[in-house]
Amino acid sequence: MNVYLLYADKENAPGATYVDWNNITKDLGLNALFSAAGDDTIDKSGLGKDKKGHDAYIEHAVKRVMSTPLKTADEIQYRQDILKDCMTKQYMIDDLYELSCEVLDEWEKLGRKNSSAVETRSKGKLITDIKVLNLLTESVLKAQSIIAKNIDTLFSDGFKNLHERLSEELNDKRTLDLLKLVDSLAYFSDISPEERERNTYILRSPVMQLEFSIKEGLKMSDMQLDVLESEKISYNKQYGLGAKISDKISALAPGVISLTGDQALQADAEALEYAVASYVYSYCGSLIKEFGEFFDQLHFQTAFYIGAVNLKACMAKYCTDYSFPLVSDKDILEFEDLKELILSMELKGNTISNSGIYRDKQLVIITGANQGGKSTFLRSIGTAQILMQCGLPVPAKKFRASVKPSVFTHFTRREDSAMNSGRLDEELRRMDRIVRNVSRDSLVLLNESFATTTEIEGSDIAYGIVKAFKENGIKVYTVTHLLSFAKRMYEEYNDDESTVFLSAEHLEGGKRTFKMIPHAPEMTSFGLELYEQVLGD
Amino acid sequence: MFSLLYLDPKENDRNTGIKQEVLLTDLNLDRVIDKICEDWEGDVHSFYETLPSSKEEEDYRRGIYSDIKDPEIHDFFMDYFKSIKTRDEYTAHKENAYELIQKQAWFLREVYIYVSSNLKLLEDLRSKNVSSRGLKDLIAFLESVTNDKDFISLKDEVNSLWDRLSSFRVILTYDRGRFTLTNAEGVGEYESFLSDLFPGEKKYFRPPFADKEYFSDLEQEILKLFTRKNKTFEKDLDKFCKEHPDPLNSNIWQIEKEIEYYLAYYKFEEKMKLHGFEMCTPERGEDVLKAGQLYDLALAIASLDTGKKVVPNELLLDDKEKFFVLTGPNQGGKTTYARSIGQLIFLSKLGLDVPAVSAEVPYYKNLWTHFSVEESIESGRGKLMDELERLKPIMNGSIEGDFVVINELFTTAANYDAVEMGKKVLKKLTSKGYHGIYVTHLGELVSACDGIVSLRATLDKDNERTFIIGRLTPEYINTIDKEIEKYELTYEQLKERLS
Numbered sequence A: 001m002n003v004y005l006l007y008a009d010k011e012n013a014p015g016a017t018y019v020d021w022n023n024i025t026k027d028l029g030l031n032a033l034f035s036a037a038g039d040d041t042i043d044k045s046g047l048g049k050d051k052k053g054h055d056a057y058i059e060h061a062v063k064r065v066m067s068t069p070l071k072t073a074d075e076i077q078y079r080q081d082i083l084k085d086c087m088t089k090q091y092m093i094d095d096l097y098e099l100s101c102e103v104l105d106e107w108e109k110l111g112r113k114n115s116s117a118v119e120t121r122s123k124g125k126l127i128t129d130i131k132v133l134n135l136l137t138e139s140v141l142k143a144q145s146i147i148a149k150n151i152d153t154l155f156s157d158g159f160k161n162l163h164e165r166l167s168e169e170l171n172d173k174r175t176l177d178l179l180k181l182v183d184s185l186a187y188f189s190d191i192s193p194e195e196r197e198r199n200t201y202i203l204r205s206p207v208m209q210l211e212f213s214i215k216e217g218l219k220m221s222d223m224q225l226d227v228l229e230s231e232k233i234s235y236n237k238q239y240g241l242g243a244k245i246s247d248k249i250s251a252l253a254p255g256v257i258s259l260t261g262d263q264a265l266q267a268d269a270e271a272l273e274y275a276v277a278s279y280v281y282s283y284c285g286s287l288i289k290e291f292g293e294f295f296d297q298l299h300f301q302t303a304f305y306i307g308a309v310n311l312k313a314c315m316a317k318y319c320t321d322y323s324f325p326l327v328s329d330k331d332i333l334e335f336e337d338l339k340e341l342i343l344s345m346e347l348k349g350n351t352i353s354n355s356g357i358y359r360d361k362q363l364v365i366i367t368g369a370n371q372g373g374k375s376t377f378l379r380s381i382g383t384a385q386i387l388m389q390c391g392l393p394v395p396a397k398k399f400r401a402s403v404k405p406s407v408f409t410h411f412t413r414r415e416d417s418a419m420n421s422g423r424l425d426e427e428l429r430r431m432d433r434i435v436r437n438v439s440r441d442s443l444v445l446l447n448e449s450f451a452t453t454t455e456i457e458g459s460d461i462a463y464g465i466v467k468a469f470k471e472n473g474i475k476v477y478t479v480t481h482l483l484s485f486a487k488r489m490y491e492e493y494n495d496d497e498s499t500v501f502l503s504a505e506h507l508e509g510g511k512r513t514f515k516m517i518p519h520a521p522e523m524t525s526f527g528l529e530l531y532e533q534v535l536g537d
Numbered sequence B: 001m002f003s004l005l006y007l008d009p010k011e012n013d014r015n016t017g018i019k020q021e022v023l024l025t026d027l028n029l030d031r032v033i034d035k036i037c038e039d040w041e042g043d044v045h046s047f048y049e050t051l052p053s054s055k056e057e058e059d060y061r062r063g064i065y066s067d068i069k070d071p072e073i074h075d076f077f078m079d080y081f082k083s084i085k086t087r088d089e090y091t092a093h094k095e096n097a098y099e100l101i102q103k104q105a106w107f108l109r110e111v112y113i114y115v116s117s118n119l120k121l122l123e124d125l126r127s128k129n130v131s132s133r134g135l136k137d138l139i140a141f142l143e144s145v146t147n148d149k150d151f152i153s154l155k156d157e158v159n160s161l162w163d164r165l166s167s168f169r170v171i172l173t174y175d176r177g178r179f180t181l182t183n184a185e186g187v188g189e190y191e192s193f194l195s196d197l198f199p200g201e202k203k204y205f206r207p208p209f210a211d212k213e214y215f216s217d218l219e220q221e222i223l224k225l226f227t228r229k230n231k232t233f234e235k236d237l238d239k240f241c242k243e244h245p246d247p248l249n250s251n252i253w254q255i256e257k258e259i260e261y262y263l264a265y266y267k268f269e270e271k272m273k274l275h276g277f278e279m280c281t282p283e284r285g286e287d288v289l290k291a292g293q294l295y296d297l298a299l300a301i302a303s304l305d306t307g308k309k310v311v312p313n314e315l316l317l318d319d320k321e322k323f324f325v326l327t328g329p330n331q332g333g334k335t336t337y338a339r340s341i342g343q344l345i346f347l348s349k350l351g352l353d354v355p356a357v358s359a360e361v362p363y364y365k366n367l368w369t370h371f372s373v374e375e376s377i378e379s380g381r382g383k384l385m386d387e388l389e390r391l392k393p394i395m396n397g398s399i400e401g402d403f404v405v406i407n408e409l410f411t412t413a414a415n416y417d418a419v420e421m422g423k424k425v426l427k428k429l430t431s432k433g434y435h436g437i438y439v440t441h442l443g444e445l446v447s448a449c450d451g452i453v454s455l456r457a458t459l460d461k462d463n464e465r466t467f468i469i470g471r472l473t474p475e476y477i478n479t480i481d482k483e484i485e486k487y488e489l490t491y492e493q494l495k496e497r498l499s
Helices: A021-028 A030-038 A056-065 A073-087 A092-109 A122-155 A158-168 A172-184 A241-248 A263-282 A286-316 A341-345 A376-388 A421-437 A455-471 A484-491 A526-533 B021-026 B031-040 B046-050 B056-067 B071-096 B100-128 B133-146 B149-166 B188-196 B217-229 B233-243 B250-274 B297-306 B334-349 B380-394 B417-429 B443-447 B491-498
Strands: A194-197 A200-216 A221-238 A256-258 A331-339 A353-357 A363-367 A396-401 A408-413 A442-447 A475-479 A499-506 A510-520 B170-174 B178-182 B289-294 B313-317 B321-326 B357-360 B366-371 B401-407 B434-437 B452-459 B464-471
Touching: A021 A030, A021 A376, A021 A408, A030 A056, A030 A341, A030 A376, A056 A286, A073 A092, A073 A158, A073 A286, A073 A341, A092 A122, A092 A286, A122 A158, A122 A172, A122 A263, A122 A286, A158 B313, A172 A221, A200 A263, A200 B149, A200 B217, A221 A263, A221 B188, A221 B217, A263 A363, A263 B031, A263 B217, A331 A376, A341 A376, A353 A510, A353 B031, A363 A376, A363 A455, A363 A484, A363 B357, A376 A396, A376 A408, A376 A442, A376 A475, A396 A510, A408 A421, A421 B491, A442 A455, A455 A475, A455 B491, A484 A499, B021 B031, B021 B334, B021 B366, B021 B417, B031 B250, B031 B297, B031 B334, B046 B250, B056 B071, B056 B133, B056 B170, B056 B250, B071 B100, B071 B250, B100 B149, B133 B149, B133 B250, B149 B233, B149 B289, B170 B217, B178 B217, B188 B434, B217 B233, B250 B297, B289 B334, B297 B334, B313 B334, B313 B464, B321 B334, B321 B417, B321 B443, B334 B357, B334 B401, B334 B452, B334 B464, B366 B380, B380 B417, B417 B434, B417 B443
Parallel strands: A363 A475, A363 A499, A408 A442, A442 A475, B321 B434, B321 B452, B366 B401, B401 B434
Antiparallel strands: A194 A200, A200 A221, A200 B170, A256 B178, A331 A353, A331 A396, A499 A510, B170 B178, B289 B313, B289 B357, B452 B464
């Protein structure tokens, strides 16, 4: 039984995460984004509360899903469609999420952690295990009905297919059989009598027939179960159950053995009841696994979509615009009023947006003023690419790009900037890791790489690496302070069609707009100016 | 007496070969044997601790093991082994049973499986072309046992009683505090409901009183029903038990144990192969000892947990060559290499497969080890004395064709003395026609005498240990490293790497 709300044909894509995911997360600051996804900013209660709380599981789910890029336009479309359904049918996705939370919580209480594949369970354990079976069966049917109720207003393939699969797998016959199975075991698991009316109770009593041989040491062996039911017996508290039963046994035919008053035989009967329940339950391992996995997946996948809806709300609130990205099969990057989401959330929307169209551009070199918005620009592109490849909307009026399942980031970490051979070593190690995994359709984002050594040395290293990447068809966006590197690249690639030089706009008089414009690299990075500005002479 | 391990099974003293605990621990073979036993139900330790007493016996075992590695033959023996295990359970039940008739019923079960499993094994083996002398002899042995008139009458009686008991079926109904018992066969409605709902699954229905050796009250009632319907059964069974007080052939009992020697090792070998560790049947070399991709089996076992890489090595000791002297950096894989050679010879002598891709091993009468004890209470002169004492039996041995594994000698002696003593030991051992390996930090020993092959554990250009052993003279290497080149990130290197 599959959920398939993340992919059309699988629950997940193990092993397909971004190779460099930890660095990507760190460099793009994505943890703030995951955290925002877990914040329930949407007012479902209608009571006007702004924030209901933080759900760490939703955060976790968004993080996990985002770590694995979708690889085709179809895959992205599939997820976007489901997300659009979730945006209009928020109650449904919330119901499904809550149902799976409840099931898994209850299961946890019933000792899911202690469940094991052992064949022999204690009586108490068997009782709770059968309760779990009950719980999962009922809940699966509930999930089915939640989706069925809404199916006419759902448009995505994901939900339609899920509905279809559930209807097929839980068809009338199977549903009846499952209920029969659970009911036949009720004699064992329903230990507390149900009060029907005053003093009258309903008790489940076993009716069973089994056959066997006695070839193993004259003991019961080679067992087969012919009949099993849990009969409903009502009894009156005032008279008691014992009286009721002994009433029934008046005439004893030959071959009939009565338990009444015989403690040893009563113990045998209990052992028999246990053996039968244990046997029938032994069949249910795969069922529990199947239903359990279904709820684990439903829990995880609905959590992701709730997180996605939350992120969309953040974009709407702090970035003025959001849109579902368009996937292009051409080599293009086009964006209109693109913002950097995380900074926008931090600054409550007070950020600059950028626009641009880069067709068949392979190398983008960004230079210019300190504090000019270069890193933010690079991050906004990286983040949008990751968002798109996870099926999410992006904070832009329009965003069109080709799919780049292999993204690498190599950012100088602020704390690393000290000149120190150990740091350079670490940078080289990270670069080596990138080189080992990079391929022709990779996107590599370099942010002030090799600033941990001297300008000359750093430029040399950067030149060799970026040039080698360029010549091997790897897409590189680099923000750099290494002026001799930028200059050398400009001399070599100024006329090259697939190379763009950008610079942070710098108005006369030193005013910064934080916008990126095509511009030849300057030979000064305005650091002195900034120094003066901050520290004076 | 027939045996799958010994050519002359009458011989009382099975320890004519060597059984030295020191050798097992020096070569870490104790860990290997522990691992084999850990994955096997049954204690087979002692089988692997004693070496066969002749070349022919080694070949005898190797032949049997080669046959048993045939998957079909292996399955025959596994089936046989499983029925023995089942029979052991019946025996235990019999011994624990409370009532006589119950003991007798378990005895019937025990005899039935004994008879049928031996007949089955014989039939199975006849259906295959076994090539080893050992298995051919086993077939002949089983034929003689099963054609014996006592065995035949045992078989007929047990089959008849078994049929009567096993065909009896009971239906038990339990409803509202009443049991009803009838002698009949049911239709299994609920079983079909289950198989319908869970297609392809069949679970074991564990009988409710299986773990109780005595009869429950309910089972007493069932037994009454049975004896009512089968009036003479009890008497016939009693007669059968009295007439066959001890039906199991003692030689078969011996063989059953011996089979485990091969099966346990086979299981172990399969497991190692599954983890990528090749093992092979060594060929019998005349004068050449060689192996391809030889590795330390104990290290390989440890790597299953630690995941550490095990580096295999080549081995060649040509006919004119007598002794390896192995030098190189500490922790560079010297002892491991020496151990792996010891293991190669030991396992080859057991007639079993060895940890290498290919191997050729001549017959060595004995295998000796001498490892320096690092944490000895004795020190200085005392330790030296101790070492020399332990060397004595090896040096004084007078039989040609032994193999000696020496790991660091005379570490407490002065350098000059240690070199001189080491040379003497090598001269003496080679003159006696011994082969072996001598691990040492003293490079001077390579010139002790003729027939010495100098080996060295190597380092790479960054002075990192490679654990590769080469035919090299003792020396010291040094290299320089450049940061960027080290990470292969120069433009030229990148062009190469990215293309």
